[in-house]
Amino acid sequence: MKRWHTPLAATGLALAPAFALAAGAIEGEVKQAATNWHAIIMFFLFVAFTLGITYWAARRTKSASDFYAAGGGISGFQNGLAIAGDYMSAASFLGISAMVFDKGYDGLIYSIGFLVGWPVILFLVAERLRNLGKYTFADVASYRLKQTPVRIFAATGTLVVVALYLIAQMVGAGKLIQLLFGMNYTSAVVIVGVLMVLYVMFGGMLATTWVQIIKAVILLSGASFMAIMVMQSAGFSFEGMFAKAVEVHPKASEIMAPGGLVSNPIDAISLGLALMFGTAGLPHILMRFFTVADAREARKSVFYATGFIGYFYILTFIIGFGAIYLVGTNPSFLDPDGKIIGGNNMVAVHLANAVGGDLFLGFISAVAFATILAVVAGLTLSGASAVSHDLYASVIKKGKANEADEIRVSKLTTLALGVIAILLGIIFEKQNIAFMVGLAFSIAASANFPVLFLSMFWKGLTTRGAVLGGFIGLASAVVLIVIGPTVWVDVLHNEAALFPYKNPAIFSMTLAFVFTWLFSVLDSSRQASDEKAKFEAQFVRSMTGIGASGASKH
């Protein structure tokens, strides 16, 4: 029975805060595997094809609108796939199937948390965002407020979220590629960094979107095939599949019921808030709403994205259960101690081998690599836009930047972010980074989301309220995570945490909303009354789309 209990250090799953599954799930020491030629050849095919797309996109990317928003020419269906692609990271594929493999039902609870934010984004955010903004969410937050302070706040929120997410992805990528391809860590990180810079710098949003769409399609196809093979092994009966899994799993029928994932109601609700509203504050996701022509297509994007993401989570659930009896009982996937070779996060990869042989194993490994590339490209573009569109064009040049210069700044930032991402990936190789994605979601929910939401819904919001409240949300999310169990105990090795909860969102979001409100109502300046007066026009535009930026002509 020992084989089910992989050491915590090898998987990180048990120690990691729940979020770690979303990105960068491979934690701790990883052994380099033997060179996997099928995977490498298929990965090269993917790279060659996507670089071809980048070349095609580069010839169509001329204006700032092309670079940041693919000229607004992406359809709702395509954007839905791209958004789903941003969400279906390698780590959510491997991490959630591993969690189902290990804990059964708890894996499903987890996926649900990640999905339910999407309908809320549709009902409250998507079309207003599309009607008011152009390239970044800061366009909306600063619509009727003072440009300089609000843009600086929004760019800070964006860059912090992007940096945390990028580090998690880069470290996860290095370790995953070591495991899957038998390539060393540093060269894996460098390859990811170089390719993401190529996609973004030359192909802009058009290439970034198509790389994401292609990856989403191959990932969904691969996962569908695996789920069908699992169902076939159980005679296409869910009862049959569950029965086989319960029979061999050491926790037996416990895997069919909720376990310890949600034991503390405050932590559970706080996690739910961070997942739900953090999604609505992730800059690289919000940016995708500007790539479609209008509010109508923006709505469709969320509908398709929700469908694809929900379908994907059902597939990972089936894959995790199938792995229990197809991988967990097969000696060829176990080391001499009876543990899963490479750790529990590898069960989906072993299952690929079990149901489709070496060639399909290579395919799934290549898909996992492609997934990381597509996600980091979107993050990089979002970070570059914050620097060039929000800081350079709006703050430094006061909105009078020449378009060619703005694009040049964006491309240089992309290059700089690539170098920084590679360096951080190497620096953080041996660090415990499990808290980073949790922190990114908490900051997105506590800083970006409250300001964005209040700017669209509350007439009384003023510049002072937005900037002070937003920074308080950001700071409190960071401080509470640092003094909470995930950093204070797991990373800094202190005895006990100063703050008892792993997920601070319920507190930091409240602080952000309360202080944004307080500083806004206390603001009796002349500027504040002007800002309130501009709300009516903003409201009409957010509802009707009159004056909204359209798709570019070509």
Next chain:
Amino acid sequence: MNEEVLKRVQSNPKFLELVHKKTSLGWTLTLVMLAIYYGFILLLAFSPATLGTPLGGGVMTVGIPVGVLIIVSAFVLTGVYVRRANTEFDRLNQQIVEEAKQ
């Protein structure tokens, strides 16, 4: 948008109708989603055994169809909103935009 267009849109009863319908549908569906999700979380926190109850004597438990239904409900709710917004609301919106131009 100039002052005149703004006034014309704001005083158009169709605009008030659009705001009312869109806002109430958006918030109603948001509350439905929040109620479903937080109902589930509270059930897990306070009465986990409920979801672990076996279904029809087999190994399948109540929690499995409930979980899948929540995933499906998220998709269905987005479908309900998009269907109404992209037909009824957009038609109304189109008329408001046309009338604002005159």
